[in-house]
């Protein structure tokens with residue numbers, strides 16, 4: 001492909017800051033023959049306040065047609081629909097459902113130089129993927145639940161066999177190729193559910209067990225989500241790929257992010273058969289917006305996932321090499337103490353972006369490890 005169209009949506013709060021920093025980094029990683037064409041489109045809470053539209057139709061059409069979508073962050077507290085839910089989340093949530101981005105891949109990795117609140121862990125000890133089902137589960141109720149007499153609210157959790165099968169297959173494929181090696185060296189997929197209490201999760205588990213039979217080379221186990229919250233704190237090095245329903249994946253990804261430096265260090269790739277959507281797992285952090293201190297690493301690492309996904313999809317090695325360079329330089333910068341305020345450092349968003357760009361100019365081509 002000569003040109004890849006990237007739809008860029010800055011969004012709200014710190015979104016524009018981390019997104020702009022990331023676009024600079026991607027350009028630096030690709031150099032003068034950059035085949036990516038970035039075009040900005042509006043969406044989010046700010047845009048909703050200005051125009052009454054949180055996700056304009058032209059933005060949706062452009063995102064659907066683009067080769068990939070890059071997003072900063074969306075949503076502002078208090079900017080809500082009549083039902084009380086946030087308007088600024090429409091962009092992310094509608095893309096997930098309308099483009100069928102069923103796999104939300106969230107690598108959790110402790111980098112050298114980044115402080116963890118867990119004691120006794122060092123870089124490399126935590127390196128796993130949370131694979132969050134992104135197209136059904138409890139989130140499928142968004143916009144369609146019921147409020148009865150203003151007294152009773154109902155949202156329904158939906159799990160379908162094809163929906164579970166495809167996310168579980170993805171989990172096993174990721175376990176086969178991921179770099180996320182648990183400390184005991186065993187490649188495994190952990191099915192995280194609440195099968196002991198609710199039939200939807202018991203169904204999730206039974207379909208997981210069926211699909212698992214097709215992957216005899218990968219170890220499997222089950223974990224109830226409440227116990228999983230504890231395991232992620234006490235033995236994070238045990239995990240390789242964790243697959244779970246949408247809502248559980250949302251909650252566990254924040255917990256897991258906290259163990260590797262916080263939300264600023266949590267990238268994600270949301271992919272379907274056709275489209276790919278890349279943003280950090282964090283929100284718009286309006287409390288620090290506009291101060292130039294936001295941590296851009298999560299978005300930068302999400303862009304590396306984007307380059308890997310695009311590179312593999314189109315058989316375009318140079319994109320994978322660029323992804324590898326971004327990851328390598330990110331590692332070096334973090335290890336060298338280039339830390340933002342949330343990581344107990346003092347580097348600004350700009351300083352980090354510029355340092356990463358400068359270093360990119362000197363790093364040779366590397367092949368990447370694909371996590372998408």
Ligand code: IPM
Nearest residue numbers: 074075089092093250281283
């Ligand atoms: C995430 C976020 C989103 C979610 C919001 C922004 C809709 O928290 O990607 O984890 O709840 O899924």
Ligand code: MN
Nearest residue numbers: 250251254281
């Ligand atoms: Mn979340």
